[in-house]
Amino acid sequence: MHTAHADIILVEDDPLVGEIARDILAGGGYDVRLIPDPRDAMAAIKKAHPRLVITDIMMPGITGLDLCKAITSEHSLAKVKVMILSAKSFEIEKQRAQMFGASHFLPKPFTAQGLLKAVKHLLQDPAQPDPHQHSR
Numbered sequence: 001m002h003t004a005h006a007d008i009i010l011v012e013d014d015p016l017v018g019e020i021a022r023d024i025l026a027g028g029g030y031d032v033r034l035i036p037d038p039r040d041a042m043a044a045i046k047k048a049h050p051r052l053v054i055t056d057i058m059m060p061g062i063t064g065l066d067l068c069k070a071i072t073s074e075h076s077l078a079k080v081k082v083m084i085l086s087a088k089s090f091e092i093e094k095q096r097a098q099m100f101g102a103s104h105f106l107p108k109p110f111t112a113q114g115l116l117k118a119v120k121h122l123l124q125d126p127a128q129p130d131p132h133q134h135s136r
Helices: 014-027 039-050 066-072 091-099 113-123
Strands: 010-011 032-033 052-055 081-086 104-107
Touching: 010 014, 010 039, 014 032, 014 113, 032 039, 039 052, 039 066, 039 091, 052 066, 052 113, 066 081, 081 091, 081 113, 091 104, 104 113
Parallel strands: 010 032, 010 052, 052 081, 081 104
Antiparallel strands: none
């Protein structure tokens, strides 16, 4: 059972990749909701107002880039960041993701460490200093 709020909404139609990524993120302390059908994603995102949406590019019904554009075009979702997670890691795809408003592009296959590092970076509150950084 999912609550309306989640730190991260993960939109991934491949059940194995979705479950692995969800488990990695949950293990990292994040509240994650997996949406396996991309056509259900926008309604869930509008309801939950997550801090981050992670989406694949190639999915049935709506592409991850179209979903990214829909999120970044929606005024009420202005604070929601979008990460593209895709095996289509050609430079042109990365550029398209950036043009559509993605905050980050992580190629598949990904490592648990790589995924957690990218998410931590995107969700880091700029008002809170990183405890691992030493100020002079």
